[in-house]
Amino acid sequence: MNFEFSEDQLFIRDQARNFLSRECTAETVRAALLSENPCDQALWQKIVELGWTGIAIPESHGGLGLGYLELCVIAEEMGRSLAPVPFASSVYLATEAIKRYGSDEQRAHYLPGLASGELTGTLAISEGINSAQLNTEVKNHRANGCKLPVPDGDIADFVVFTARDSGGATGLYITDLADASVNREVVSSMDPSRSQARLTFNDCAAQQLGDAGQEALTALLDQAAVLLAFEQIGGCQAALDMGIAYTRDRYAFGRAIASFQAIKHKFADMYVALELARANAYYGACALASDAPDLPLAAATARVSATDAYYLISKENIQAHGGMGFTWEFNCHLYYRRAQLLSTLIGALPAWKEKLTTRLLQAA
Numbered sequence: 001m002n003f004e005f006s007e008d009q010l011f012i013r014d015q016a017r018n019f020l021s022r023e024c025t026a027e028t029v030r031a032a033l034l035s036e037n038p039c040d041q042a043l044w045q046k047i048v049e050l051g052w053t054g055i056a057i058p059e060s061h062g063g064l065g066l067g068y069l070e071l072c073v074i075a076e077e078m079g080r081s082l083a084p085v086p087f088a089s090s091v092y093l094a095t096e097a098i099k100r101y102g103s104d105e106q107r108a109h110y111l112p113g114l115a116s117g118e119l120t121g122t123l124a125i126s127e128g129i130n131s132a133q134l135n136t137e138v139k140n141h142r143a144n145g146c147k148l149p150v151p152d153g154d155i156a157d158f159v160v161f162t163a164r165d166s167g168g169a170t171g172l173y174i175t176d177l178a179d180a181s182v183n184r185e186v187v188s189s190m191d192p193s194r195s196q197a198r199l200t201f202n203d204c205a206a207q208q209l210g211d212a213g214q215e216a217l218t219a220l221l222d223q224a225a226v227l228l229a230f231e232q233i234g235g236c237q238a239a240l241d242m243g244i245a246y247t248r249d250r251y252a253f254g255r256a257i258a259s260f261q262a263i264k265h266k267f268a269d270m271y272v273a274l275e276l277a278r279a280n281a282y283y284g285a286c287a288l289a290s291d292a293p294d295l296p297l298a299a300a301t302a303r304v305s306a307t308d309a310y311y312l313i314s315k316e317n318i319q320a321h322g323g324m325g326f327t328w329e330f331n332c333h334l335y336y337r338r339a340q341l342l343s344t345l346i347g348a349l350p351a352w353k354e355k356l357t358t359r360l361l362q363a364a
Contacts, residue, residue, distance in 0.1 A: 079234030094121025
């Protein structure tokens with residue numbers, strides 16, 4: 001089985017890397033951290049003009065009609081650059097939810113706007129760390145409840161969210177966030193360059209997304225896990241490169257500290273974690289592109305290994321920079337922040353480890 005990308009896909013990746021290296025520097029990310037509006041609108045508009053927001057949307061709905069492998073290579077470069085834009089929440093989550101599970105009317109209404117950048121969306125599944133069950137309800141097409149945290153919920157135009165109906169069944173619903181009966185409140189997070197919000201539904205209008213239920217949500221999160229794994233390995237590679245470059249240039253006792261055995265051991269561990277995560281992400285991409293039956297297992301494997309790798313590498317990059325790596329002036333913390341954010345975007349690591357264990361047992 002060939003796990004390598006095609007020449008066309010590698011060309012897309014190279015073009016994305018060149019574009020983001022020019023348009024999304026560390027200063028761009030730092031500005032987003034300090035801004036009241038963390039989304040870099042100028043960068044987002046340029047991404048829209050490149051067609052990335054519609055890369056996997058069918059041409060019949062205004063998109064480019066490409067596949068998931070093309071989206072994977074874009075995701076890796078978005079992770080490498082730490083782009084402060086709502087790409088993951090709008091493209092991996094909201095767009096895919098509507099494309100896969102929406103009715104014909106819902107697709108016709110939302111997908112052209114998502115492809116053109118006129119609309120951005122997000123997905124809300126969490127209700128806070130203390131919520132052990134789904135409390136948001138939709139009865140008679142009216143939603144009541146609270147979602148927290150919601151990625152980019154403060155800037156999105158609409159939200160796809162989980163709720164239970166009058167019979168207690170879980171479903172996916174959609175509502176426009178311009179509705180006055182939806183209260184939006186920005187909440188603090190580890191990575192302010194990608195905002196998080198609390199959404200409170202106060203008897204707001206909501207419609208079910210097709211007939212999507214719990215199985216649809218599980219499949220949607222599996223798909224997103226693969227795409228986010230590529231963002232994570234992109235960040236891993238950038239943080240690893242940063243650490244290597246610094247230790248080659250930093251001298252102590254007359255030689256580069258990269259030559260010290262203790263530093264070599266750190267980078268060896270980082271490299272092994274990255275290559276394991278990369279292999280699992282490629283496996284997930286192959287399963288996603290072919291809609292293979294082992295996609296659930298591949299997705300959980302990619303999610304767990306990429307999350308573990310990004311945490312390790314972003315943390316060890318700080319250590320490789322010594323005491324200065326912990327300071328605001330260095331850029332190490334930018335990757336550590338993003339690693340923490342991505343680790344919880346579609347569910348925390350323990351939940352994904354449980355999924356992985358369960359699916360391994362089922363496959364045995």
